[in-house]
Amino acid sequence: MFNLNNKDATPLYRQLFLQIRDQIISGELPAHFKLPSIRAMAVELATSRNTVEGAFQELCAEGYIYSKSRSGYFVSYIDQELASSSRVIHPQQDLHPKLAERYKYDFHPARLDPEVFPASLWRRCLIDCLRSDAGDFSQYSEPQGEWGLRCNLQFYLERSRGVHCTPDQIVVCSGLQQSLTIVAQLARGRHESVAIENPGYHLPREVFHNNGFNITPIDVGIGGLNLSTLKSTSSTVVYITPSHQMPLGYVMPVANRLELISWSKTGERLIIEDDYDSELRYIGRPISSLQGLCSDGNIIYQGTFSKVFSPALRLSYMVLPKSLLNDYHRLFQGHFCQVPLLIQRAMINFMERGHWEQHIRRSRNFYKKKHEIMLQSIGEYFGRKAKVIGQGAGLHIILELAESLNDELAFVERAKQKGLRLLPFSEFYVSSQTEGNKLMLGFGGMKINDIPEGIETLATLIH
Ligand SMILES: Cc1ncc(COP(=O)(O)O)c(C=O)c1O
Structure with a gap:
């Protein structure tokens, strides 16, 4: 009568529930029909009594069946007309069209390698948190983020990035989008x-545009954001990626950093330092943060778990300058933290057990190898047709072509036909007018053995 499949991802009790429910809705099992006993059905289906009991309990709870003491379970009366019109429609299980696009060589810059994700350690941290902290799930968590996470972040940032702050300056966020939205609200009226x-x-x-600010694009050179251009504008807030300029990969030298800090000291100017992938530096020592050079200045430091841990987790943080704390508390006192408590607590476990720093070291070695293979393959297949800029860090490099592409979007489309995913470089410009001579090549999500072939295929598209 019913079929249970052990290989199906749906639990057995749920399979049984669905099959009985469908037969009741269709009228195959008529009203007041007596169902077999739990024991008899378990024997007939060669399954456990728990499975049948679980299904019956759910059917009872939803009113499809009822029980009579010492008599067993019976099918409830259900109006067939109403039942057929409210028949449960199973969701369409087709893959989202974007996900269905499969690329053999995925050069998207925001991809991480699933192999390096510490799944079993993370699972243990999640489970331990559910076991020991379950009582805390019945209430809202701390608005600014869990204190324990902020203490761990403060310790980590001090040692690895030279960021000087106290845990009460740290705000746990669900990514740059949320933290910049907070910053925009703090800056409103003053900037x-x-x-x-x-x-x-x-x-x-x-x-910032969506929050009503004017946007002033500033050109970028080998020393990072062009400070002369910045000084010639009336902007009083600047967003920068000084340790690994996104996308060109340049590092802002210390002299420029000091000059930028000095710019910020006139009036109430504000620097937003995005240190998004600082953990991944393959050549030389990690560069210390701008915030560390002037910890009592007007610098908002942004960091994320998206580049070395997981972008899907939506876990990031920012360090506010002390001067903004009162305003932050005034505006956001009643707001709730956007990162689930479970994720925050699991991350506290992960950091306190030493897994975080171990994971960073492992990831750095892992991506360093991919980075080397990228450079070797480019040297081999491109020769003089291109040179690499912005290397030595992060999850992407920029290829500067000797000859510009005539039509970048057409090129990206041609690459797609060959199984290559490329992000059009023009997307990084305020206006899409570019020299057309740059390609951004992410290597985080590429399988190491596919890199040479992917680069070779790409080179064949360049004449
Ligand atoms: C410059 C920059 N900052 C930050 C991020 C990550 O932000 P989030 O923490 O929202 O994942 C990215 C992701 O690609 C990025 O390119």
Whole structure:
């Protein structure tokens, strides 16, 4: 009568529940029909009594069946007309069209390698948190983020990035989009125009624009954001990626950093330092943060778990300058933290057990190898047709072509036909007018053995 499949991802009790329910709805099992006993059905289906009992309990709870003491379970009366019109429709299980696009060589810059994700350690941290902290799930968590997580972050940032702060300056966020939205609200009324890097990450541009700020694009050179251009504008807020400029990969030298800090000291100017992938530096020592050079200045430091841990987790943080704390508390006192308590507590476990720093070391070695293979393959297959800029860190490099592409979007489409995913470089510019001679090649999500072949395929598309 019923069929249970052990290989199905749906639990057995649920399979049985669904099959009995469908027969009741269709009228195959008529009203007041007596169902076999739990024991008899378990024997007939060669399954456990728990499975049948679980299904019966759910059917009872939803009113499909009822029990009579010492008589067993019976089918409830259900109006067939109403039942057929409210028949449960199973969700369409087709893959989202974007996900269905499969690329053999995925050069998207925001991909991590699933192999390096510490799944079993993370699972243990989650489970331990559910076991020991379950009592805390019945209430809201701390608005600014769990104190324990902020203490661990403070310790980590001090040692690895030279960031000087106290845990009460740290705000746990669900990514840059949320933290910049908070910053935009803190800046409203005092600032009107935000300077951003051009080329640069699209998100700050969009968040500040959507919050009513004027956007001033600033060109980027080998020393990072062009300070002369910045000084010639009326912008009083600047968003920058000084330790690994997104996308060009340049590092802002210390002299420029000091000059930028000095710029910020006139009036109430504000620097937003996005240190998004500082953990992944393959050559030389990690560069210390701008915040560390002037911890009592007007610098908002942004960090994320998206580049070395998981972008899907939505876990990031920012360090506010002390001067903004009163305003932050005034505006956001009644707001709730956007990161689930479970994720925060599990991350506390992960950090306190030493897994975080171990994971960073492992990831750095892992991606360093991919980075080396990228450079070797480019040397081999491109020769003089291109040179690499912005290497030595992060999860992408920039290929500067000797000859510009005529039509970048057509090129990206041709690459797609060959199984290559490329992000158009023009997307990093405020206006899509670019020299057309750069390709951004992410290597985080590429399988190491596919890199040479992917680069070779790409080289064949360049004449
Ligand atoms: C410059 C920059 N900052 C930050 C992020 C990550 O932000 P989030 O913490 O929202 O994942 C990215 C992701 O690609 C980025 O390119």
